[in-house]
Amino acid sequence: MNTFYITTPIYYPNGPPHIGHAYTTVYADVLARFARLIEKDVFFLTGNDEHGLKIQRFAEKLGKTPKEVVDEMAVIYRDYWLRLNISYDYFIRTTDSVHEKVVMSSFEKLYRKGYVYKDKYGGLYCVDCEKYYLPGEYVEVEGKPYCPIHNKPLEYLEEETYYFKLSEFKDYLLEVLRNNKIVYPEEYSLEVISRIEKEGLRDLSIARPVERVSWGVKVPFDPNYVIYVWFDALLNYITGAGYATDLERFEKYWANVHHVVGKDILWFHTAIWFSILKGLDIPPPKKVIVHAFLINKGLKIGKSAGNVISIDDLLARYNGPDGVRYILSRVFNMSKDSEVSFELMDAIYNDELADTYGNLIRRVGALAIKKLRGKIYRREVDKKLSEQIMVKMGNYLERMKNYDVPGAIIEIMDLLREGNAYVNNTRPWEKEDPSKELYGLLELIRVSTIALAPVIPSVASKVADEFGFKIENPEKLQLGMLERYNIRNAPILFKKVPAQGNT
Numbered sequence: 001m002n003t004f005y006i007t008t009p010i011y012y013p014n015g016p017p018h019i020g021h022a023y024t025t026v027y028a029d030v031l032a033r034f035a036r037l038i039e040k041d042v043f044f045l046t047g048n049d050e051h052g053l054k055i056q057r058f059a060e061k062l063g064k065t066p067k068e069v070v071d072e073m074a075v076i077y078r079d080y081w082l083r084l085n086i087s088y089d090y091f092i093r094t095t096d097s098v099h100e101k102v103v104m105s106s107f108e109k110l111y112r113k114g115y116v117y118k119d120k121y122g123g124l125y126c127v128d129c130e131k132y133y134l135p136g137e138y139v140e141v142e143g144k145p146y147c148p149i150h151n152k153p154l155e156y157l158e159e160e161t162y163y164f165k166l167s168e169f170k171d172y173l174l175e176v177l178r179n180n181k182i183v184y185p186e187e188y189s190l191e192v193i194s195r196i197e198k199e200g201l202r203d204l205s206i207a208r209p210v211e212r213v214s215w216g217v218k219v220p221f222d223p224n225y226v227i228y229v230w231f232d233a234l235l236n237y238i239t240g241a242g243y244a245t246d247l248e249r250f251e252k253y254w255a256n257v258h259h260v261v262g263k264d265i266l267w268f269h270t271a272i273w274f275s276i277l278k279g280l281d282i283p284p285p286k287k288v289i290v291h292a293f294l295i296n297k298g299l300k301i302g303k304s305a306g307n308v309i310s311i312d313d314l315l316a317r318y319n320g321p322d323g324v325r326y327i328l329s330r331v332f333n334m335s336k337d338s339e340v341s342f343e344l345m346d347a348i349y350n351d352e353l354a355d356t357y358g359n360l361i362r363r364v365g366a367l368a369i370k371k372l373r374g375k376i377y378r379r380e381v382d383k384k385l386s387e388q389i390m391v392k393m394g395n396y397l398e399r400m401k402n403y404d405v406p407g408a409i410i411e412i413m414d415l416l417r418e419g420n421a422y423v424n425n426t427r428p429w430e431k432e433d434p435s436k437e438l439y440g441l442l443e444l445i446r447v448s449t450i451a452l453a454p455v456i457p458s459v460a461s462k463v464a465d466e467f468g469f470k471i472e473n474p475e476k477l478q479l480g481m482l483e484r485y486n487i488r489n490a491p492i493l494f495k496k497v498p499a500q501g502n503t
């Protein structure tokens with residue numbers, strides 16, 4: 001199977017994207033670019049989650065209509081993704097009419113099949129999460145129920161609603177979660193399984209009376225109700241791939257779909273999503289790749305905590321998209337929250353991009369131009385060096401295929417350090433004809449640059465261009481394939497960020 005379908009969560013556009021959204025999106029983009037590099041047929045979907053109370057209230061605050069706000073925000077999100085060089089194939093908006101139709105027809109299909117029914121509901125609700133909290137799920141502050149994520153009081157709501165029979169899917173979910181290795185890393189799968197085993201599954205309210213929430217997709221056979229924003233949002237993954245417009249295309253990509261999500265939305269992307277899909281006769285996704293949070297001084301970075309780091313600041317400080325992409329990919333962690341500060345990000349950028357990769361390019365490029373007018377002909381690569389290159393490349397490929405982007409990057413950084421050590425040890429500047437050393441080093445640079453291309457695409461193509469090689473499938477790389485390097489320039493790729501502490 002040669003397809004690779006990858007998705008990000010669709011984001012709530014109640015503010016511009018920040019470092020946390022960029023973290024997920026850049027990671028998904030690196031996987032998409034890697035898959036393209038190894039010649040997969042890639043479809044990369046991102047977009048915005050535009051309905052629901054959160055957006056309705058945000059618009060009210062701005063004195064605009066929700067539609068005006070989401071239209072403006074869609075432009076802003078796309079612009080940030082462009083500036084971060086995100087290579088998405090389609091940007092889905094839940095207000096797209098094709099999507100809305102899928103939401104309605106899916107709701108109706110589940111209703112007809114008996115998976116949706118009408119009944120009363122009362123409970124404690126968090127507007128920011130757009131969900132009801134059950135006892136045990138919320139925290140208490142001064143005796144009052146609070147949302148554990150947003151640290152705000154919960155509101156009591158009572159309403160007639162439509163329920164989705166989540167409880168009917170218990171056996172199906174447990175079987176799929178236990179046997180199919182869908183959720184990655186596995187610890188998250190175990191978390192969901194143990195929650196289902198301990199708490200069981202309660203039916204899920206999937207509609208709101210229109211007087212409460214007016215901004216959303218109407219229940220097709222009962223216009224007094226608006227469909228729950230999560231039901232609406234999750235379906236983006238099928239609409240975006242052509243479920244309603246091109247079934248063949250949908251099936252082709254769905255067979256290999258990878259959802260990248262933060263751990264905050266794990267439950268929605270497993271218990272709820274797999275059950276909706278099953279109800280619609282669609283197989284579960286191939287993989288749900290889950291990551292932990294970016295935190296600052298121990299708190300999840302986000303609007304609620306007020307500790308947001310802006311993408312604009314990152315782009316300005318790290319000289320454009322590649323620096324930012326590298327840093328976010330490098331601190332990426334599936335299991336543990338990553339504490340970030342400008343101090344740490346400066347150190348990664350300066351030590352790895354400027355002093356290790358940038359420095360090697362500059363040194364080898366300058367030596368090649370000075371000693372051999374930039375023309376380096378093929379020589380046999382030192383056995384030890386060539387072994388190091390091939391071993392690191394093998395490790396890199398294995399890690400990338402396991403979605404371990406930071407691990408893959410570390411392999412390549414190690415290799416680049418070996419490269420710098422090789423320059424120091426072999427002292428090519430003292431040799432009359434250092435072709436052998438320089439050719440070996442250029443091979444190391446070529447392989448490393450290709451490996452880093454999904455993370456730092458602009459810099460990688462610039463190096464390939466200046467040094468005269470191609471960015472090609474890393475699975476097919478062999479050493480000694482290039483007859484001649486033609487070095488036109490020894491660029492300074494990453495200007496160091498001056499030490500300025502934690503600003």
Ligand code: MSP
Binds near residue numbers: 019262301
């Ligand atoms: N709209 C829903 C998702 C619907 S998907 C069918 C939503 N949107 S969100 O705007 O709140 O974005 C949530 C996602 O943004 C998280 O799951 C995570 O991927 C990313 N992150 C936001 N802040 C983050 C951090 N501080 N750290 C890591 N990821 C973060 O939930």
